[in-house]
Amino acid sequence: MRVVLADDHSLFRDGIASLLEQAGYEVVAQAEDGQMALDAIRLHKPDLVLLDVVMTGMDGVETLQHIKAEWPQIKVVMLTVSDADEHLFASIRSGANGYILKGVKANEFLEMLAGLERGEAAISRKTAARLISGFQALTRQKETRNKLSGRELETLRLMGHGLSNRAIAEQMFVSENTIKYHIRNILHKLEVQNRTEAVALALREGLIEQK
Template identity: 45%
Template sequence: METIRLLLVDDQRLFRRGLRALLEAQEGFHVVSEAENGQEAIDKARAFRPDVILMDVHMPILGGAEATQVIKQEMPNAKVIALTVSDEDDDLFSTIKAGADGYLLKDLGPDELEACIRKVMGGETPLSPGISAKLLREFRDRSFAEKKRTSEADLTSREIEILQLIAEGHSNSDIAAKLYIVEGTVKNHVHNILEKLHLQNRVQAAAYAIRGGLASVNGSEADESGSTARA
């Protein structure tokens, strides 16, 4: 099993130390460093190049969303998971928009956290229960006027079909089975969809589909009890 290198970012030292002890007791995890604010997180990410960053949202000097945006721009392969007590809409929206690969509340259990870290390394988007539908509604209702969006007309019919299935919560393997194509082809289509629509992840793609009327919010909410938007 390949070791996953972690950076822990939280302004509460006691929480960081407890989290470090918890994670390093698990096979395959190694905490390379800790940071107590967003600016320090950026510096540590540059220095240690972690695989996964567990990022608090509200911190002094620089917040989690701002730090995430810088880190994802400079190190797009680094996975950033927000680990926070906040389920406020503004925090959800700004953090995912900044490029976070997951959003978890601190009330989750140790086994759940371990599973979510492994899932994000596999390309999935871990979300705490109830966050998915809330996040999709937020993206649906907010305007992305500050970013140029490519219209659905620029997507192929196959890409639109796959975008609809993403919004319904299907994984790449599910989509491949439904459309009778190989999973690698689905991954290529997903990559093209994100590129054309200037989106960063599947959560944003699903929200785009709902906001554009390509899929229903009710269909997405059917998975509200689940904790992962599959990749």
């Protein structure tokens, strides 16, 4: 399998390249940023790209998106120190075939890469569990959001900012009684007892943002 390796730390690149070559992979090019990786891919047409998430210039996720748009058949695995959910989910949504943390043991790393050739995703069980949990949370968020009308969501957002019923009514150009009606509906639909519980649930499910 022909590999392009992109990471802005040369010492790490050299170590991974050596490990891959010992395992029978052919490292056809190394790159220190996203643009160099794209140039190398265009020249060498590899089977696999190992891509860091955080790089100077074009970051890994943006580079991944370019790769999948131009060469969808190339497998791309993110190899990174970042275990942030935002990087993980952005990578998977953008078409990554795997997401491996740099702290992984060498034999586990090579086994995950071997799994790519069997049609498996190159991710650890822990990362797979995080993905499942994350997508379940997104499903719950969508279901919860669909329960509420647009005006109820706006009322809930302003509740999260700590505004009183009167202040919410003024911002939404409606009567205070209308806001009380919206709040009763919100509590009923979210199956909570009071404003505090409603706001806590909305924050937890990502319906509103912490001010």
